[in-house]
Amino acid sequence: MLDQKLIREDPTFVEKKLSRRGKTFELSNLHQLTLKIKETDIELSNLQSESKKLSKLIGEIYQQNNDSAPDDFNKMKDQANNLKAKISNLEIKKRDLNKEILNELLKLPNFPSDKSPSGNDESQNVEIKKWGNPTIVNNQKSHWEIGENLNLFDSKRSSKISKSRFITLIGDGARLERALINFMLDTHFKKGYLELIPPALVNSDSLQGSGQLPKFSNESFKCSDDDLWLSPTAEVPLTAFHKDEIIDINKLPLKYVAYSPCFRREAGSYGKDTKGLIRLHQFNKVELYWFSDPKDSSEAHKKLTSDAEDILKKLELPYRVIDICSGDLGFSSSRTFDLEVWLPSSKMYREISSCSNCLDFQARRSSIRTKIDKKSLFLHTLNGSGLAIGRTMAAILENGQQKDGSVKIPDALIPYFGSSLIKSN
RNA sequence: GGAGAGGUGGCCGAGUGGUUGAAGGCGCAGCACUGGAAAUGCUGUAUAGGGGCAACUCUAUCGAGGGUUCGAAUCCCUCUCUCUCCGCCA
Known part of the structure; x- marks a missing residue:
């Protein structure tokens, strides 16, 4: 399998390397997918981070047995639920993207070595x-x-x-x-x-x-x-x-x-x-x-x-x-x-x-x-x-x-x- | 095939809902001590993916996947693998 990062950062280089096999490899789709998954991943981690902090906060309040502000408490829970839904959507998106990328990636052959003689057959x-x-x-x-x-x-x-x-x-x-x-x-x-x-x-x-x-x-x-x-x-x-x-x-x-x-x-x-x-x-x-x-x-x-x-x-x-x-x-x-x-x-x-x-x-x-x-x-x-x-x-x-x-x-x-x-x- | 038990870091092993990526021990590395070593003490010690010149930081991962919950190593379901007993068999 080729390095996904390399495809993300320099698809032209990868295409050129592979072309020595005597075929053209069109990587623009795969390249787009790798960009998209990175973007998704960043967004996802941010939301996860937020959700994690919120849960901890709720946990602290809960442990102090602080019943004085049940409204705030419930508001926080709602907010957490809200975040959860967003996270869940992104997770699905990420998983699908990942599957698609792997699908394509596993079908790509190895780079021919520069030392291998050039030839088609x-x-x-x-x-x-x-x-x-x-x-x-x-x-x-x-x-x-x-x-x-x-x-x-x-x-x-x-x-x-x-x-x-x-x-x-x-x-x-x-x-x-x-x-x-x-x-x-x-x-x-x-x-x-x-x-x-x-x-x-x-x-x-x-x-x-x-x-x-x-x-x-x-x-x-x-x-x-x-x-x-x-x-x-x-x-x-x-x-x-x-x-x-x-x-x-x-x-x-x-x-x-x-x-x-x-x-x-x-x-x-x-x-x-x-x-x-x-x-x-x-x-x-x-x-x-x-x-x-x-x-x-x-x-x-x-x-x-x-x-x-x-x-x-x-x-x-x-x-x-x-x-x-x-x-x-x-x-x-x-x-x-x-x-x-x-x-x-x-x-x-x-x-x-x-x-x-x-x-x-x-x-x-x-x-x-x-x-x-x-x-x-x-x-x-x-x-x-x-x-x-x-x-x-x-x-x-x-x-x-x-x-x-x-x-x-x-x-x-x-x-x-x-x-x-x-x-x- | 039937019945049961279990999968936690390099290894052993704790942990039945709340700062637990995870106690403790072993191992390993560095430092201290030593003439040198052993012993001892201190410190460090997972993987992947992001961000940052860097120090560092964010996220995920306790067999895999799903569910419950604001929050899961911990509860529920499915799968998988390992072990024990029975059956069968080389």
Whole structure:
């Protein structure tokens, strides 16, 4: 959420900042509302102050048991009642204005960072780094072909259980998934991350706090009988973990690593990536999350990204880093580095992690603060996958495939998986 | 799901209608004392939004919302969360 005060004081500046997203944001209505609520608020406090004084006066007279002037007494009561009516009206007005403002405010995305490259869509994202040697081999099989051949997962039966875009992992496939989760958690744990396993169901407040609501309600699954949703990413419960808290500046940064299943409706992606492990309604993910001192968040962003990269390096998967341009940034993010892993079968890089610095955007929505010199301010939040498990498995299957149809397991993963090769049996 | 108990400041805990934003304690910070520390003493210590260059000041907030009243942490209603017992269950 953007700062209401900033919109009130300099709407043009805010519009200009937002316009880098490649759209025009018309804030004059919101601006008027913020002026109006301030005016209302001042009037309201004045009346409240008056009413409070009067009540105290009445109280004093009452306690002295001074019955000598009942007329004055009643006159004062009338006056107080009069004030009360005015106050009540203003309170309603203020509440309505507040609702309207919040409504608009919650729909505004974060400012793109000045450091984010300018651009309107993903074609203008900038590659800033490449690691490893992307291989192109003849007769390259897709990971879903490999998976089918080796009986690692079954998507047909899964659609019987649920619907399309669900997967059942089988045998070595299931074991590989588990090995990857443990490998990633251990690796991050050793770097000082605190491990969390958060709830998979989250309430509307939590989704609003991290930016999924109110704008993107059609992207998550909702439980019909409760105010609960299936979490689309651990970013949601991790943000909400410290909701309404003031965190000691000396304890920052807080670094969390969380394993969680993620659920996404993938509305609007019909026909895209219908096969394999790339785009599922349910997938596993290990998420990195930092609560940072505002002045350190840029550094933290680099660190978090490199911690996610480290998983790809250890797994010997070729990847590149993309600096997302201003027009392609996610709603809550001010700057994002995507990690894209090489998938030989499609001869392209696919997103496997998205590392974002949200600045104080989520912290303001979730009211998470810290204190510097007795002044409280919103801290900064950062998140990134470290990594998406299903896509990592896809990358391992494709990059590790051998001529005989077996798959080589990266050395770092062998202790977790238990063998160096997946072959048909 | 049934029955009961309860949600007060960073924490514990008092407070059943009138200067209560809230006693007391703990914790924390500063100062004094000390060679240094402990102990002790004094002072300070919520959040948000207004006004003021500032000292300061106004308003709101005792789980949330509504009601009664000139006045509510305190009374009434609704919701919510936590705890205990029973039932059920991994």
